[in-house]
Amino acid sequence: xxxxxxxxxxxxxxxEDMKHLVEKLGDSVSFYKVGMELFxxxxxxxxxxxxxxxxRVFLDLKVHDIPHTAAQAMRALTRLGADxxxxxxxxxxxxxxAAAEAVREEAERIGIERPGLLAVTVLTSIDETxxxxxxxxxxxxxxxxxxxxxxxxxxxxxxxSSPREAAEIRAVNxxxxxxxxxxxxxxxxxxxxQRRIAAxxxxxxxGASYLVIGRxxxxxxxxxxxxxxxxxxxxxx
Numbered sequence: 464x465x466x467x468x469x470x471x472x473x474x475x476x477x478x479e480d481m482k483h484l485v486e487k488l489g490d491s492v493s494f495y496k497v498g499m500e501l502f503x504x505x506x507x508x509x510x511x512x513x514x515x516x517x518x519r520v521f522l523d524l525k526v527h528d529i530p531h532t533a534a535q536a537m538r539a540l541t542r543l544g545a546d547x548x549x550x551x552x553x554x555x556x557x558x559x560x561a562a563a564e565a566v567r568e569e570a571e572r573i574g575i576e577r578p579g580l581l582a583v584t585v586l587t588s589i590d591e592t593x594x595x596x597x598x599x600x601x602x603x604x605x606x607x608x609x610x611x612x613x614x615x616x617x618x619x620x621x622x623x624s625s626p627r628e629a630a631e632i633r634a635v636n637x638x639x640x641x642x643x644x645x646x647x648x649x650x651x652x653x654x655x656x657q658r659r660i661a662a663x664x665x666x667x668x669x670g671a672s673y674l675v676i677g678r679x680x681x682x683x684x685x686x687x688x689x690x691x692x693x694x695x696x697x698x699x700x
Contacts, residue, residue, distance in 0.1 A: 465493035466694040468667070470521050470643070472496040472677030478505045478512070484681060485516065491690040494519040496675055497545075510543040520545040521643070521675070523623075525583050527551035530558045534565035537580070541569040545578050547643070547673075549623060552582035552610040559617035567618075579641055582614035583623045587646035604628055611636055623675075626666035633670030645675040649693050663693055667700045 471492045473481050481501060485492075495518055497509050502524060513520050522545035526536050533550060540548055550562050563580055570577035584607040585594065594603050601609070607628040612635060614622055621641025624632060629642050644666045663674055676693060683689035 464490045464691065464694070466697060467493050467519070468671075468673050468697065469690065469693060470494045470496050470673050470675045471680050471690065472498065472645075472675055473501050473509075474498060474677050474681060475501055476504045478508065481505065481509060482512065484686065485513070485518070487686050488680075488690055489687060491687045491694070492518075492680070494521065494546075494673070496521040496523050496677075498523045499525070507543050510545055514544050519547075521547040521549075521673075522578075523549045523675075525549050525551050526562065527554045528558070530554075530561035533558045534561040537562040538565040538569045541566050541575075541578055542573060544575055547579045547581055547641075549581045549583050550619075552584050552614055552622065556613050556617050559614055559619050563618035579620040581621045581623050581641060581643055582610065582617075582619045584610045584628070585624065587625045604631065608632060608635060611640075615640060621672065626661035626669050626671055629666060629669035629671045641672045642670055643673045643675060644669075644671040645677075647674045647676045647679075649676075649679055649689075649696060663697045664700050667697055 473495050475481055495513055497520060501509055510520050526533050533554060559582055566580050567577055585603050591603055607624050608631050611622045611632045615636050623643045625646045626644040629644055632642055647663055647666055649663055666674055680686050680689045
């Protein structure tokens with residue numbers, strides 16, 4: 464019943480909260496995001512639990528450091544067996560290339576399928592005003608497109624960006640490049656603290672590969688019904 468393009472964000476603090484939510488969602492969700500809040504609170508067992516339950520895992524820790532440190536961090540995370548992992552594109556080409564090589568080497572060494580590596584571009588909570596405030600002269604769209612090109616050249620499998628930039632990235636980087644889009648708000652949900660958002664259907668039409676959806680599912684009165692409603696909304700797209 465699940466649509467594998469939907470990644471439900473487990474933005475909870477404890478293993479008990481995670482398990483309760485996963486049990487509630489049942490077969491309506493097959494792919495989950497483990498982010499900083501849950502991973503820093505509950506650790507690697509979060510990934511192991513989800514994999515043992517037959518779920519796919521998007522491990523979104525946004526690694527960002529000097530090339531050697533980032534590579535060793537990604538090497539260690541590879542051993543958890545997540546399906547997708549993230550680092551920050553802002554770390555530069557050398558960092559992304561070192562991390563991509565480390566992930567490939569470690570997956571081959573331990574004999575597992577290589578996790579997909581994604582570069583985080585500009586957070587969806589940042590709008591043009593905040594972006595300029597940080598000292599950038601190019602707009603967000605131009606900057607995200609540039610980061611996506613650098614990521615592909617560095618051997619990274621895809622990017623995380625808002626759905627607004629997905630169409631240009633897809634056109635430039637091709638059909639095989641993975642585009643994961645947070646900031647997804649179905650018709651029944653509010654915007655919360657997100658700024659660069661889109662509806663699920665529009666994000667997919669713009670070129671998104673996967674939709675990360677948190678509060679519209681996890682904070683719903685009936686999370687399973689919310690997940691199924693979104694799956695129905697994007698059916699056939």
